[in-house]
Amino acid sequence: MTDRGIDDVRAEIDAVDRDIVRLIAQRQRSVVEAGLMKVDRHAVRAPGRVEQVVDKVRTLADEAGADPEVVERTYRAMIGAFIDLELSVHERRAPSRGDE
Numbered sequence: 001m002t003d004r005g006i007d008d009v010r011a012e013i014d015a016v017d018r019d020i021v022r023l024i025a026q027r028q029r030s031v032v033e034a035g036l037m038k039v040d041r042h043a044v045r046a047p048g049r050v051e052q053v054v055d056k057v058r059t060l061a062d063e064a065g066a067d068p069e070v071v072e073r074t075y076r077a078m079i080g081a082f083i084d085l086e087l088s089v090h091e092r093r094a095p096s097r098g099d100e
Ligand SMILES: O=C(O)C(=O)C[C@]1(C(=O)O)C=C[C@@H](O)C=C1
Pocket: 031, 034, 035, 044, 045, 046, 047, 049, 050, 053, 078, 079, 082, 083, 086
């Protein structure tokens, strides 16, 4: 038997969430910088790069003892949100001519 209760486990989850959000903020700064370097909306979406990232994090998940399926789905959702952010940053820098 353990003395740990649900509050202890949730405190641990909350601490992990603080780390995750801090790392998402760090990742966001790099993603926005990458978006500013790209020439058009297709380059922002970079579908080949998305698959590379997903392959890489599935391997990292295996090594770390995380479920690769959970990690892949988390990353696809996160990258989708980052693509929207990059597109809005890109659009503000170079308003679309509607032909991309
Ligand atoms: O690697 C890039 O080019 C990025 O902009 C980063 C990132 C990502 O979040 O991983 C975001 C948008 C692209 O679709 C591909 C990958």
